[in-house]
Amino acid sequence: MSKVLMKGNEVIGEAAIKAGCRYFFGYPITPQSELPEYLSRRLPEIGGVYLQAESEVAAINMVYGAAATGVRVMTSSSSPGISLKQEGISYIAGSELPCIIVNIMRGGPGLGGIQPSQSDYFQATRGGGHGDYYLIVLAPASVQEIADLVKKGFDLAEKYRNPVMILGDGMLGQMMEPVDFGVETSGDSFDKSWATTGKNGRKKSNIVNSLYLKPEELEVHNRELEKKYLEIKSKETMAESYLTKDAEIVVAAYGMTARIAKSAVDMAREEGIRAGVFRPITLWPYPEKELNAATVSAKGVLTVEMSLGQMVEDVKLSLNGRLPVEFYGRVGGMVPTARAIFEEIKRMSEKFGGVK
Amino acid sequence: MAVVFDRPKSLTDAKFHYCPGCHHGIIHRLVAEVLDELGLQDRTVGIAPVGCAVFAYDYFDVDCIEAAHGRAPAVATGVKRTRPDTIVFSYQGDGDLASIGMAEIVHAAARSENITVIFVNNAIYGMTGGQMAPTTLIGQKTTTSPLGRKSELTGYPIKVCELLATLPGATYLARTSVHDPKNVRQTKEAIKKAFQLQVEGKGFSLVEVLSACPTNWHMKPVQALDFIKNDMMNYFPLGQFKSPEEAK
Ligand SMILES: Cc1ncc(C[n+]2csc(CCOP(=O)(O)OP(=O)(O)O)c2C)c(N)n1
Ligand code: SF4
Numbered sequence: 046m047s048k049v050l051m052k053g054n055e056v057i058g059e060a061a062i063k064a065g066c067r068y069f070f071g072y073p074i075t076p077q078s079e080l081p082e083y084l085s086r087r088l089p090e091i092g093g094v095y096l097q098a099e100s101e102v103a104a105i106n107m108v109y110g111a112a113a114t115g116v117r118v119m120t121s122s123s124s125p126g127i128s129l130k131q132e133g134i135s136y137i138a139g140s141e142l143p144c145i146i147v148n149i150m151r152g153g154p155g156l157g158g159i160q161p162s163q164s165d166y167f168q169a170t171r172g173g174g175h176g177d178y179y180l181i182v183l184a185p186a187s188v189q190e191i192a193d194l195v196k197k198g199f200d201l202a203e204k205y206r207n208p209v210m211i212l213g214d215g216m217l218g219q220m221m222e223p224v225d226f227g228v229e230t231s232g233d234s235f236d237k238s239w240a241t242t243g244k245n246g247r248k249k250s251n252i253v254n255s256l257y258l259k260p261e262e263l264e265v266h267n268r269e270l271e272k273k274y275l276e277i278k279s280k281e282t283m284a285e286s287y288l289t290k291d292a293e294i295v296v297a298a299y300g301m302t303a304r305i306a307k308s309a310v311d312m313a314r315e316e317g318i319r320a321g322v323f324r325p326i327t328l329w330p331y332p333e334k335e336l337n338a339a340t341v342s343a344k345g346v347l348t349v350e351m352s353l354g355q356m357v358e359d360v361k362l363s364l365n366g367r368l369p370v371e372f373y374g375r376v377g378g379m380v381p382t383a384r385a386i387f388e389e390i391k392r393m394s395e396k397f398g399g400v401k
Numbered sequence: 402m403a404v405v406f407d408r409p410k411s412l413t414d415a416k417f418h419y420c421p422g423c424h425h426g427i428i429h430r431l432v433a434e435v436l437d438e439l440g441l442q443d444r445t446v447g448i449a450p451v452g453c454a455v456f457a458y459d460y461f462d463v464d465c466i467e468a469a470h471g472r473a474p475a476v477a478t479g480v481k482r483t484r485p486d487t488i489v490f491s492y493q494g495d496g497d498l499a500s501i502g503m504a505e506i507v508h509a510a511a512r513s514e515n516i517t518v519i520f521v522n523n524a525i526y527g528m529t530g531g532q533m534a535p536t537t538l539i540g541q542k543t544t545t546s547p548l549g550r551k552s553e554l555t556g557y558p559i560k561v562c563e564l565l566a567t568l569p570g571a572t573y574l575a576r577t578s579v580h581d582p583k584n585v586r587q588t589k590e591a592i593k594k595a596f597q598l599q600v601e602g603k604g605f606s607l608v609e610v611l612s613a614c615p616t617n618w619h620m621k622p623v624q625a626l627d628f629i630k631n632d633m634m635n636y637f638p639l640g641q642f643k644s645p646e647e648a649k
Contacts, residue, residue, distance in 0.1 A: 096482060106476050109468075118483070140467075250458075253465070
């Protein structure tokens with residue numbers, strides 16, 4: 046297929062369709078509304094269902110019901126709406142159902158603002174709702190990568206029967222870039238014998254459930270989930286390293302912030318500072334090994350986020366004291382400039398690096 | 402010997418955990434009989450609530466989904482919209498449906514979702530030990546209205562059928578009771594009509610069944626029947642509140 050020029054938010058929708066998703070339940074919120082608007086046009090054209098729910102609470106429970114029938118289904122929202130979805134997400138994780146949840150983050154807490162932010166990192170990577178569980182969290186940094194990760198996200202969701210979150214920000218959602226959707230896929234090859242579609246001659250009824258009143262049984266269930274999470278951790282990490290091989294200062298950043306960090310690193314290289322960028326693509330599981338590999342030559346790591354410092358905790362956990370880790374962040378919808386990141390790199394290189 | 406009374410096919414052989422004199426068991430049986438008689442067992446998906454009927458998925462021999470507290474109508478919507486050929490019902494208590502889940506039930510009715518709701522109104526939170534429900538009667542004592550419910554403090558019990566009847570999307574709304582055999586028969590007829598309408602694609606149907614909770618009412622089962630007849634039916638009149646003919 047050839048490339049088309051499209052907006053990030055709409056690409057999420059079209060990529061979902063290309064991955065065989067025909068069902069979307071959502072509730073309007075800025076800055077992701079182009080996505081539901083796009084799907085409300087597109088899905089009926091291809092025999093799918095777009096339904097505007099009465100709230101994010103209802104939307105995620107519609108996703109729960111739809112996912113239970115074994116179809117590919119998606120919902121999307123932005124920070125305040127994602128908070129409302131947490132109860133349902135916890136049920137979906139507990140019942141081991143596949144689906145995609147999109148969070149186009151905006152500033153918080155509370156009603157916050159509508160400008161880009163990365164302040165829901167903790168919520169996304171630590172489960173977010175009640176109970177011991179994880180979402181697979183994918184953080185695209187370009188419109189093409191949105192298309193690739195939405196597709197991959199559906200496969201991961203079905204392979205592990207686990208909810209997947211696409212975590213982006215308003216900038217990425219609004220950006221226009223060329224995109225190639227590649228070949229169409231579907232979930233047909235995955236086992237759906239667990240789905241609640243009516244018994245249709247089956248001997249035993251299928252039950253989708255997260256209730257285990259006996260502690261012995263709940264522990265077994267929790268251990269089963271743990272096994273799955275460990276497998277995901279060992280197999281599914283993804284990251285990109287940019288000029289890190291000889292880098293003394295490695296900037297760790299994800300999503301749009303990583304793109305800005307690349308410009309900052311280019312500026313640093315022009316001044317002879319050996320800098321690079323480490324960009325996790327999976328935020329959970331965190332690409333711990335990849336980060337360590339990308340920092341073999343490093344003297345220090347600078348984490349840059351549009352938050353007060355959330356991913357920086359995973360950077361520190363991954364490096365486990367091996368390197369000094371510093372943080373630079375902008376918040377409230379303010380975006381870090383390449384110049385500001387460059388200044389930080391320069392400061393750190395003077396502090397930790399050798400002479401240039 | 403000829404069998405004259407047997408377990409409906411749509412019930413499993415699991416023993417109900419309900420208290421003596423509780424009406425959940427009767428209502429389960431009626432739903433199962435209707436599914437059998439309409440031949441729907443094989444294509445039905447039931448949505449269990451959070452409440453005393455949380456284990457409904459162990460009792461109904463149909464595919465089931467356990468929903469979060471109050472969210473059953475949204476879950477049912479997700480099933481019905483992706484699999485329009487299934488028969489979908491939610492089974493919900495009054496705390497589940499009329500308190501925490503009020504938005505979901507109102508909007509499912511407003512959209513005229515083609516689902517059937519079995520609404521068990523026992524005027525109390527059974528599972529959590531007898532707290533006040535949105536349907537608790539004025540003066541009724543519960544663990545959180547120990548002196549009796551007072552309207553100055555907590556307003557008035559919600560009449561769900563009357564409330565939903567204002568919505569053009571609601572196709573069939575009926576309130577029934579199971580406190581005596583005649584009313585049990587009428588409840589079954591209402592449930593059957595509700596499912597039949599779903600089969601015909603007519604839209605949202607709900608049967609509210611007044612139901613005893615002897616345990617948390619602190620009554621003997623027989624006394625509880627009198628409470629339904631004399632007190633509950635006085636405030637929650639039985640009858641049909643919307644028929645398919647008057648719908649829309
Ligand atoms: C979100 C949430 N809040 C509260 C509860 C606790 N809870 C469980 S059942 C219940 C009330 C059930 O009452 P009702 O719906 O009337 O059903 P009954 O038990 O009387 O059949 C409550 C409050 C819960 N499980 N989840
Ligand atoms: S507590 Fe009440 S509603 Fe629950 S099983 Fe006992 S009698 Fe029935």
